[in-house]
Amino acid sequence: MTAPVRSALRRSTLTRHAACAALALAALYALTTAAAPYRDLQIAQAAYLTCAVAGLTVLTGLGGQISLGHGAFMAVGAYTAALVIGHWGWPLAAVLPAAAGATAAAGAVVGAVAARLHGPYLAGATLAFAVGLPGLANYEPLTGVLGGQNGLTIVPPVPPAALGEAFPLERWQAWICCLGAVVTLFLLANLTRGRFGRTLRASRDDEIAAALSGVRVARLRIAATVVSAACAGLAGGLLAVVATLAAPGAFPLTLSLQLIAAIVIGGLGSLPGAVWGALILVYVPTWAADLSSSSGLSHDIASNLPLAIYGLVLIVVTLAFPRGVQGGLRDLGGAVRRRARGRRDRAPGPRAPAPSDTSGPTTTHPGGADEATPDEAGARPDDRGDAGGRGERLRR
Amino acid sequence: MVRFLNLTLAGITSGAVFAAVALALVLIWRSTRVVNFAQGGMLMFTTFLAWSVIDAGGSYWLALGAALASGLVLGAVVERVVVRPVEDKPPLNAVIVTLGLLVLLQAAAGMIWGDTPHSYPPAFTIRGLSAGGTRLLLSPFDLFVIGAVAAVMVLLTLLFVRTDLGLRLRASAFAPEIARLQGVRVGRMLTLGWALAALVGSLAGVLIAPSVFVGPAQFDAMLVFGFTAAVIGGLDSPAGAVTGGLLLGCALSYVSGYLGSELVALGALAALITVLMIRPNGLFAASTGRRV
Numbered sequence: 001m002t003a004p005v006r007s008a009l010r011r012s013t014l015t016r017h018a019a020c021a022a023l024a025l026a027a028l029y030a031l032t033t034a035a036a037p038y039r040d041l042q043i044a045q046a047a048y049l050t051c052a053v054a055g056l057t058v059l060t061g062l063g064g065q066i067s068l069g070h071g072a073f074m075a076v077g078a079y080t081a082a083l084v085i086g087h088w089g090w091p092l093a094a095v096l097p098a099a100a101g102a103t104a105a106a107g108a109v110v111g112a113v114a115a116r117l118h119g120p121y122l123a124g125a126t127l128a129f130a131v132g133l134p135g136l137a138n139y140e141p142l143t144g145v146l147g148g149q150n151g152l153t154i155v156p157p158v159p160p161a162a163l164g165e166a167f168p169l170e171r172w173q174a175w176i177c178c179l180g181a182v183v184t185l186f187l188l189a190n191l192t193r194g195r196f197g198r199t200l201r202a203s204r205d206d207e208i209a210a211a212l213s214g215v216r217v218a219r220l221r222i223a224a225t226v227v228s229a230a231c232a233g234l235a236g237g238l239l240a241v242v243a244t245l246a247a248p249g250a251f252p253l254t255l256s257l258q259l260i261a262a263i264v265i266g267g268l269g270s271l272p273g274a275v276w277g278a279l280i281l282v283y284v285p286t287w288a289a290d291l292s293s294s295s296g297l298s299h300d301i302a303s304n305l306p307l308a309i310y311g312l313v314l315i316v317v318t319l320a321f322p323r324g325v326q327g328g329l330r331d332l333g334g335a336v337r338r339r340a341r342g343r344r345d346r347a348p349g350p351r352a353p354a355p356s357d358t359s360g361p362t363t364t365h366p367g368g369a370d371e372a373t374p375d376e377a378g379a380r381p382d383d384r385g386d387a388g389g390r391g392e393r394l395r396r
Numbered sequence: 397m398v399r400f401l402n403l404t405l406a407g408i409t410s411g412a413v414f415a416a417v418a419l420a421l422v423l424i425w426r427s428t429r430v431v432n433f434a435q436g437g438m439l440m441f442t443t444f445l446a447w448s449v450i451d452a453g454g455s456y457w458l459a460l461g462a463a464l465a466s467g468l469v470l471g472a473v474v475e476r477v478v479v480r481p482v483e484d485k486p487p488l489n490a491v492i493v494t495l496g497l498l499v500l501l502q503a504a505a506g507m508i509w510g511d512t513p514h515s516y517p518p519a520f521t522i523r524g525l526s527a528g529g530t531r532l533l534l535s536p537f538d539l540f541v542i543g544a545v546a547a548v549m550v551l552l553t554l555l556f557v558r559t560d561l562g563l564r565l566r567a568s569a570f571a572p573e574i575a576r577l578q579g580v581r582v583g584r585m586l587t588l589g590w591a592l593a594a595l596v597g598s599l600a601g602v603l604i605a606p607s608v609f610v611g612p613a614q615f616d617a618m619l620v621f622g623f624t625a626a627v628i629g630g631l632d633s634p635a636g637a638v639t640g641g642l643l644l645g646c647a648l649s650y651v652s653g654y655l656g657s658e659l660v661a662l663g664a665l666a667a668l669i670t671v672l673m674i675r676p677n678g679l680f681a682a683s684t685g686r687r688v
Contacts, residue, residue: 066488113669116676119487120431124627128668131620132661139658253616257433257495264492301507304612308503314496318489319481 013193021186028178037170041242042282044170047177048238049278051184053262054271055231058188060260061269062197063224064204066119069110069126071256072133073229075248076103077236079137082152082246083145092157092176096237103233104226111225115218130256134248151247154240177238184231189271191227200224201269265317267326276325284313402533403653404646409538411645412545416600417622418629418637419549423593425631427569427586428483433494434474436619437501438594439601440612442467444509446602447516447610456519463598471594475587483586498619505612513611522606541603548596549638555592565589617661621648624664628671630678639679643667 010016028047032040056070077099084095110129114122137146146152159172191197203210203217211217240246262277288306297305321328417435424432432438446463450456478497482489520536556562567575568585576582600622601615608614625644629636644667651663671679 060488066491113673117672118676120425120631121627121672121677123431123491124623125665125668125672127620128624128661128665131617132659132663132665135658135661140656253620254499260488261492261495264488268486268488300510303511304503304506306503307499308507311496311498311500311503314499315478315493318492318496319478322482322485322489 014190017186017189017193020189021182024182024185025178028182029175032171032174032178035171035174037168040168040170040174042286044174044177044238044242046278046282047174047181048235048242049259049262049281050181050275051238052232052235052259053266053278053281054181054184054188054274055228055235056259057263057266057269057271057274058192058197058200058231059224059228061263061273062192062200062204063221065114065221065224066123066260067114067126067225067228068123068256068260069129069133070228070232070259071251071253072130073103073107073232074236074239074255075134075246075251076106076229077233078240078246078250079146079152079236080233081237081240082154085154086152092241095241096180096234099237099240100230100234103236104230106233107226107229108222110229111222114225115221127253127256130251131253134251137248147247149248151245151249154244154246156244157241173242176241180234180238184234185271185275188227188231192271196220196223261314265314265324267324267328270324270326273324273326280313280325285310398530399653403649405532405534405538406653407646407649408642409534409541409645410604410649411625411642412542413600413604413618413641414621414625414645415638415641416545416548416596416603417618418626418641419552419634420593420597420600421622421626422629422631422634422637423552423589423596425626426634427565427589428475428479429487430479430483430490430494431623431631432593433491433619434497434501435593435597435622436615437498437505438467438470438474439597439618440610440615441501441505442470442594442598443516443601443605443610443615444505447514447605448509450517451514456517460519460599460602463602464595467594467596467598468591470598471591472587474594475590479590480583480586502612509610509612511612513609513614516602516605516610518606537606544599544603548599549634552592552596552634561588620661621664624668627678628668630675630681633678633680636678636680 028043032043035043052070052074056067059065059067080102081095081099084090084098090098110126114125117125136142137151138148156169157172157176159167159169163172192200199210199215199220202213203215203220207217236246236251239250243250258281262281263274264277265280266275266277267273285306288309291309292302292305295302317325323331417439420435420439421432424430424435442463445466446459449459449462454462474497478493479490482493518537519540522535522537524531524533524535526532554562556566564575564580565585565588567578567580568582569589572582575585600618604615604618608617621644622641625640626637627640628644629638629640644664647667648660648663652660655663675681
C-alpha cells in the first residue's frame with residue numbers, strides 16, 4: 001500500500017469503511033461463485049442474520065437496551081416484503097427498503113413505548129412482543145390478508161438474463177443478501193463512529209450523566225430502536241426473499257432468542273462480533289446436524305443433537321469468553337503481540353520472530369473498524385438494568 | 397354473565413399456575429439478579445420425570461413427589477454449575493447462559509423421551525362442577541390446582557418470614573456483604589434459593605401438564621406468561637408475582653373467550669404495556685428515589 005493511500009485511510013473513517021466494504025464485497029463475490037448452491041444458501045442466511053444481529057448490536061450492545069423482540073421485527077419486514085411483492089410487484093430494489101421502512105415505523109412505536117423501560121422490564125415487554133406479533137397472522141379477520149398459518153408465498157427473484165441461463169438462483173439470492181449485509185454494516189459502522197454512537201454509549205454507561213450533559217436519552221433510545229428495527233426489517237425482507245415465504249412459523253420465539261445470543265457470543269457492542277454471531281447461528285447447527293446424521297444414531301437422539309450442541313456452545317462460550325468471540329480474538333491478538341514484543345526485547349538476535357507475522361491477527365481481523373468501542377465498556381452494557389438499585393449489585 | 401363468570405374461573409385457575417412460575421422467577425431474581433429463562437425448560441424436565449414415574453406404574457402423588465424432589469436438585473445443580481460463574485458478569489451473560497440451558501434441556505428431553513407430546517393424567521376429575529343448574533368451568537382438579545399453589549405460597553411465606561433459615565435467605569438476597577460478615581454462608585443460601593424456586597416451578601409444571609400435555613416445547617408459553625406475570629407484579633415482589641399471575645390469567649381468559657385464542661399472547665403484551673406505562677417497574681415495586 002502506498003503512503004498517500006495509507007494516510008487517507010487513517011484520516012477519513014468514511015474512506016476506511018468504504019474500503020473495507022469494497023474488500024468484503026470482493027471476498028464474498030469470490031466465495032459465492034466458488035460455492036455450491038447449498039453453500040450459497042447458507043451464506044445468504046448468514047448474511048441476512050448479520051443484518052439483524054448488527055442492528056441488535058446497536059440497540060443492546062451500544063445502547064444497553066435488551067430486546068428479545070427482534071424476531072417480531074423481522075416478521076414485520078418479511079410480511080411487508082411479501083405484501084408489496086404480492087400486490088404491486090415492485091422490484092427488489094424497492095421492496096427491501098420498503099420492508100426496512102415499514103419496520104422502522106413499527107420500531108418507532110415500540111421504541112416510544114419502551115423508552116421508559118429498563119433491563120428485565122424491557123426484556124419482558126419485548127418477549128411478549130416477540131411471542132404475540134406472529135399470532136396476528138392466525139387471527140381470523142386477518143387470515144385473508146396474511147395467509148394464516150401457511151403464510152404468504154413469494155415469487156423467487158429471477159437472476160438477470162445477463163448472467164446467463166444456468167446461473168443458480170441460490171447464488172443470486174446470496175448476492176442480494178450479502179449486498180444487504182455489507183451496506184447495513186457500512187452504514188452502521190459510520191453511524192456508530194459518529195455523534196450518535198458516542199451519545200448512545202454515554203447514555204448506556206451513565207444515563208443520568210448523559211442527560212445532564214444535554215443528551216436527550218429517551219429520544220436517543222427511540223432513534224436506536226428505529227435504526228435497529230430497520231436493520232431487522234431488512235433482514236426479514238431478505239429472509240422472505242430467500243425462503244420465498246413469509247409465515248408465522250419462520251419467526252418463533254427461538255429466533256429472537258438466537259439473535260440476542262448471537263450478539264453476546266460474537267462480542268457485545270462490536271459490529272465484527274455481529275458477523276461472528278451470525279456465522280455461529282448458521283454454521284454450528286448445520287455442523288452438528290451433519291455430525292449427528294453421519295454417526296448413525298437413533299432418530300430421537302440424532303434430531304435433537306444439533307440443538308443440544310447449540311445449547312452447550314452457548315453456555316461454554318459465555319462462560320469461557322465472557323466478552324464474546326471478538327473480545328477473545330482481541331485478547332489473543334494482544335497476548336501474541338505482547339509475547340512477540342517481550343521475546344524481541346529479550347533476544348534481539350536471529351531468533352526474534354518477524355513482527356509482521358505475529359501482529360497479523362490484530363491488524364487484519366475485522367476489529368479494526370470498531371476500535372472506538374472500548375472493550376471494558378462493551379463488557380458491561382447495562383448495570384442499572386435491575387430496577388432495585390445499584391447498591392444491590394454487590395454480592396458475595 | 398355465566399360466560400363472564402366461567403371465564404373468570406378459568407382465568408383464576410390458569411392464573412394460579414402463572415403465579416407459581418412467576419414466583420419461581422421472582423425468587424431467583426431477588427436473590428441472584430438473574431432472570432431465569434431456563435425456568436420453562438427446567439419445569440418441563442421435572443414434569444417429564446414425573447410422567448416417567450406414572451408411565452412406570454407409579455401413583456399421581458408419587459410422581460408429584462418425584463417432580464418436586466427433582467426440581468429441588470435441578471435448581472441447586474443449575475445454580476452451582478452454570479449460574480454461579482456468571483453472577484458477577486454483565487446481566488446479558490446470565491441471560492445467554494440460561495437461554496443455552498433452556499435449549500440444552502429441551503434437546504435432552506427430546507433425546508430421552510422423544511418429540512411427540514404425551515398426555516398426563518389429572519389428579520381429580522376435570523368435569524366441571526355445577527351450581528344452580530349451570531355447569532361451571534371449574535372442576536375438582538382446578539380447585540386442587542388453586543389449593544396447591546396457595547399452599548405453596550403460604551409455606552414459602554412462613555419459611556421466609558418465620559424461620560431462621562428464611563431470615564438468612566433474605567439477608568443473602570438483600571445485603572450479601574453484611575450477611576457474610578454476620579456469618580451467613582451466602583453462596584449456600586443462593587443455591588438453596590434456586591432450589592426452592594425450581595421446586596415451585598416444577599409444581600407449576602405438574603399442575604399444568606394435563607391441559608398442555610408433556611413435550612419438549614410444550615411449556616414455552618409458561619415461561620412467557622410467567623415472566624409477564626412477574627414483570628406486571630414487579631420483579632422484586634412475591635406478592636406482586638401472585639397478583640400479576642391472577643390478573644394475567646383473567647385478562648388472557650377474557651381475551652381468549654371474547655376475541656379469539658390466537659390473540660392470547662398479544663393480550664399478554666397489551667396487559668404488560670398497560671401496567672408498565674403506569675408503573676414502569678411493575679405494580680408492587682418499591683418506589684425508590686433517583687440517585688444522582
